[in-house]
Amino acid sequence: MNPITRRPSPEKIAMLNAILALGALFALSRLYKFWSGLKAVNYVPGMRSAFGARSNVGFLLRTRLNSTLFSNGLFEGDTDITSVVPWLHGEPYVIVSSMKMMHQVLGYSDTYDKELSTTDLFGVNVATVRKGPWKRHRRIVHPSFSNKLYSLVWKESMQTFRDIIEAEGWDKTQSVAIPVLSDLTSKCTLTIVTSCAFGIRSPWSDSIAQIGQGLPLGKCLELVTEDAPVRLLTPKWAYFLPIKAIKREKIAGEDVASDSAEGNNTIFNTIIKANMDGGKFAFDDEVIGNTFIMLFAGHETTSRTLNALLTLLALYQEEQEKAYQEIKRVLPDGRDPTFEDFESFTQIRNCIQETMRIYPSVNFIIREAMEDTQLNVTNRATGDVSHTVVLEKGARVLVNVVGIHRNPRHFPDPDIFKSSRWDDDSIDTDAFAGFGQGPRACIGRKFSLAEATCFVYCCSATGESKLTWRRAKRASSGSEEF
Numbered sequence: 001m002n003p004i005t006r007r008p009s010p011e012k013i014a015m016l017n018a019i020l021a022l023g024a025l026f027a028l029s030r031l032y033k034f035w036s037g038l039k040a041v042n043y044v045p046g047m048r049s050a051f052g053a054r055s056n057v058g059f060l061l062r063t064r065l066n067s068t069l070f071s072n073g074l075f076e077g078d079t080d081i082t083s084v085v086p087w088l089h090g091e092p093y094v095i096v097s098s099m100k101m102m103h104q105v106l107g108y109s110d111t112y113d114k115e116l117s118t119t120d121l122f123g124v125n126v127a128t129v130r131k132g133p134w135k136r137h138r139r140i141v142h143p144s145f146s147n148k149l150y151s152l153v154w155k156e157s158m159q160t161f162r163d164i165i166e167a168e169g170w171d172k173t174q175s176v177a178i179p180v181l182s183d184l185t186s187k188c189t190l191t192i193v194t195s196c197a198f199g200i201r202s203p204w205s206d207s208i209a210q211i212g213q214g215l216p217l218g219k220c221l222e223l224v225t226e227d228a229p230v231r232l233l234t235p236k237w238a239y240f241l242p243i244k245a246i247k248r249e250k251i252a253g254e255d256v257a258s259d260s261a262e263g264n265n266t267i268f269n270t271i272i273k274a275n276m277d278g279g280k281f282a283f284d285d286e287v288i289g290n291t292f293i294m295l296f297a298g299h300e301t302t303s304r305t306l307n308a309l310l311t312l313l314a315l316y317q318e319e320q321e322k323a324y325q326e327i328k329r330v331l332p333d334g335r336d337p338t339f340e341d342f343e344s345f346t347q348i349r350n351c352i353q354e355t356m357r358i359y360p361s362v363n364f365i366i367r368e369a370m371e372d373t374q375l376n377v378t379n380r381a382t383g384d385v386s387h388t389v390v391l392e393k394g395a396r397v398l399v400n401v402v403g404i405h406r407n408p409r410h411f412p413d414p415d416i417f418k419s420s421r422w423d424d425d426s427i428d429t430d431a432f433a434g435f436g437q438g439p440r441a442c443i444g445r446k447f448s449l450a451e452a453t454c455f456v457y458c459c460s461a462t463g464e465s466k467l468t469w470r471r472a473k474r475a476s477s478g479s480e481e482f
């Protein structure tokens with residue numbers, strides 16, 4: 001064959017050149033990304049990987065980085081600092097794992113602020129905005145978090161548990177096997193938070209056994225999104241108009257300015273009331289954003305905590321017994337507890353806190369440096385400041401909650417579930433970051449503690465019941481039996 005005829009055409013050569021040039025450009029851009037990442041963390045030693053600690057692509061591909069970083073919590077080395085610098089996708093982070101360093105980052109100073117969120121699903125809200133507008137947002141939501149709301153949380157939690165027992169037929173059987181515990185806790189917390197946030201009470205009609213992997217979150221959100229924007233955007237006088245879309249029974253029947261109805265203690269109603277100006281609603285996106293964030297901030301977090309709590313109580317029978325004895329002590333007459341009894345359940349609260357220490361449902365908290373600053377780095381063995389690291393404006397710091405909670409300097413025998421450590425005065429409770437720290441700490445702390453306390457009571461109140469844990473027959477199914 002004539003070799004000349006085998007030569008690629010000029011078009012092919014041009015295309016090949018273009019591909020090579022693009023490849024070279026891409027490689028250069030990744031090299032630049034890596035180099036600027038190293039600079040951003042000021043060359044703090046740590047992981048150098050394809051994907052960053054919070055890279056969505058990394059999460060999708062389930063890279064080793066994402067799983068090892070947060071499950072181990074601690075790192076090799078002499079200090080409580082490390083870093084992650086990705087070269088393919090994601091942001092570089094300095095990672096801190098001690099109480100002192102956490103306080104520098106999350107404390108009351110203007111040096112650090114929230115990392116700007118790229119997506120605000122339902123609009124700007126108190127959890128995502130930066131310091132400037134944050135005070136206004138916090139003022140919008142703060143009135144909701146009162147004892148009136150916590151009483152409602154308590155009542156709804158009790159009611160939800162009664163619904164579960166009836167719908168699942170737990171009162172007719174000696175033992176209950178829960179195939180996937182997270183299905184139960186997730187549905188439970190969603191039911192409670194939608195009820196307390198919006199006054200929407202969904203019946204526990206679908207058995208969790210039938211639900212399997214999928215939860216009716218979509219259905220709930222559908223209900224919520226149907227009502228909320230209409231209510232928010234409709235002036236009061238418009239309720240009298242013969243328009244079907246706004247003349248819903250729910251909306252038309254409610255006087256949002258009145259305090260008399262019990263349902264008016266929902267987060268939604270209180271936010272609306274707090275934003276009424278001379279009898280008119282001060283409608284805007286912020287009210288929507290701030291109401292919806294409660295669903296997201298308050299649902300999965302509490303669900304994961306309940307999941308871990310029940311599992312740990314089942315594994316540590318003596319801790320479960322202590323909680324049970326406390327219930328009998330606080331309620332000797334066998335009555336159901338009310339929210340007024342909440343503060344008396346100190347043992348249960350210790351168990352919840354200890355669960356959140358070992359398995360925090362928010363396992364890292366991120367801040368961005370608003371100015372050039374210095375971070376005082378603590379020594380792993382002594383806790384003293386060993387050196388300082390200079391960070392430039394824009395550097396991102398990840399507070400490793402798991403790392404702090406499992407740091408033996410703060411919590412001796414960190415891997416052991418020991419509720420009594422919270423009665424020990426020598427423990428520095430400021431090292432607990434389960435609900436965050438500083439001005440941006442969780443506003444829903446008491447909400448979820450009340451919910452979880454009530455849940456533990458309800459579990460023990462179904463007769464002389466006992467939580468036990470059995471390994472699932474099929475290891476891959478992840479099911480737990482109680």
Ligand code: HEM
Pocket residue numbers: 126127128138293294295297298299301302305360361362365366433434435436437439440441442443444445447448
């Ligand atoms: C066990 C359950 C919960 C955990 C572990 C949890 C954890 C946290 C953490 C760690 C923060 C601080 C985030 C940061 O500093 O960047 C936070 C903030 C927040 N949480 Fe929770 N939370 C829980 C339940 C709730 C509930 C039930 C609600 C509402 C109903 C809620 C609403 C919020 C809001 C609005 C913020 C933002 C506060 C602000 O920036 O001013 N959380 N939460």
